[in-house]
Amino acid sequence: MSVSPLANSPIGLLVPVGGYDPRRGADYSASAYLPNRLPDDLALSGATHNAITRAMSKVARADQAMLQLPNPELLARLVIRQEAVSTSAIEGTYVQMEEVLRADFLASSEYSGDVAEVYNYVLAAEAAADWIREPRPISVHLLEHLQKQLVTGTASDGPQAGRVRDVQVFIGVPGGRVEDARFIPCPPGQRLRDGLLHWEAWINRPGDLPLLARLALGHYQFETLRPFNDGNGRLGRLVMLLQLIAAEELRLPSIALSPWLEANRREYQDHLYQVSVTGDFEPWIVFVCQAIEAQAVAAVRRVGKLVAIRNRMLEELKGHKAKGTPMEIARELIGYPMLTVNAMKDRHGVTYQAANTAVRRLVDLGYLRQFSEGNYDRVFVCDEVLEALVQAP
Template identity: 50%
Template structure:
């Protein structure tokens, strides 16, 4: 850690730490960075506010695009899985989007470790969206619960999963000495707990500060506190969407922020560190606003392409009625489907669902993804192609 660059930080302080490093079997004495509580207001340049306003406008258009659908939740489902793939990739866990969709139909023991971990994010995110929709405020307890879901069945699953960390962590240290760490967050004592509770209070309190600015500040603070022994990046990025939803700026979780950040991983990581070093918010707020703006435009474009696909399916099925038409309409949210799922979703017999899917295969709208006669999974290649862009 570049101690000299953090020594005079205007928004935090260095605190001495010592302990035993079990990785190398040695005692250590070093320092950790403890961020100050977030400010009630923040002074930003006019150019920064301009970027924020543009991002907010684009996000409003994206939200409105989703709202035009009879069932906007259809778009939230693939959006969550796209976010899961990219936010996990930022932490070094890679999976194909198509494999994550397929995981909905497979037993846990049939999933690779990477797909299982990405699937954990989907479960956690969908649970979080439901909590926000039910009016629950963002809280440390909520995040503890979500972190437990994220780590379920992974190498990091264990006694600390689902709880704020009780040990010191070091960021970017690998197998090297503690002094090689890129960043050392607060000690796991009252300084971490006090900072986390102050963050929780700050994120909940009403404020005239634009939501996107608050999202940027809260994300920095969460990552600087690094409250869990694993999963902080994924949770922190999930909180960004939860903030937008809780504030009413985003009615449906259709905005993917992680794909844009994944393409700019180094800039993203450097930006977080630079805030600690300088205390200057403008570049960081502009960076997060740019991510939201760019991904909001992607949402609008994706919605247009998916709706065009749905219209093409209707044209292909012109004159058809019943279950096949209903399945085709919903493929933008369910690009993979089984006969059993179709029967359950549309309240028809297995035979009726099977006949409908066979018709969609015949028309080239679906194809069978898995071999065999039982547990068959069907997918829409054209929908997946749009989602994977």
């Protein structure tokens, strides 16, 4: 690793690390970066305060837009799945939204490895949102539980799952020498544990910093410490959403940050690195505010688009003299754009025959399309809702 950019960091120090690299069959000797504790206050410029104010106003609008829905939880479940797809793509795991939605109707043994990894995020994020709304604090214990969920059944599953790492990790060395790594995070052991516990206390302690500055600083510190063998990026981005919910700026997980960060991945990674090099948090804070503002605006547009689709469908169905279960299924397509007859039978408390007749009616009218044959049930999809969800704002 070239140590020169980090050697003079004003907010951290380099510490020696060494060991044996089994990939190359050789010992290594390098330097790892140990960040200082986070500050409780920063002197922020007027431009940074303006960026924070703009983003917070958009967050408030997104929250209000969701709460105007009769069942906002329906759309929140889709937002979590959209976040799961993009946050995993940032880490190099690519799946389509259709695959994630279909996983609701499959046994875990039927998933591909990539789908299992993304669906694990869905389960972890839903559990985390419930935890925060109880309310309970963001904690190392929570993150250990979530990390274990993220890696269950994947290549990273094993003795380290759900535990703060006890081995050294490296960033940007696929097949290369450890000494040439772009970044080597904090060594395992007491320094890592102390840094993580301080991060936990800082995240939960009220301070003078504006909320979005706290999101940015907390995310930087977590990603710099990289406390787990795998899943740090996904967990760190989830924590930002949890902070918004804990502060009651969002009542539900209605904003997916990762689609914007995925589109700006290189800049995202460079900003994190430059904080360590320069000690200047402001460009990073502004970048995070840009992400939040853009995705909050996208959330409002998404709500409007999906509500318009639902209202038009319901009006058209009334014109077709539809009533009862077909109408109830159509009303909830903005939360369940992929479904099976059995799932609708259970959700709406009707017989299999009634649910099958309702689904067939919606297929005949063009609102649903059979997507695939399942081992236990046919899977149907509402293409219009799915397209509105995944298309760029």
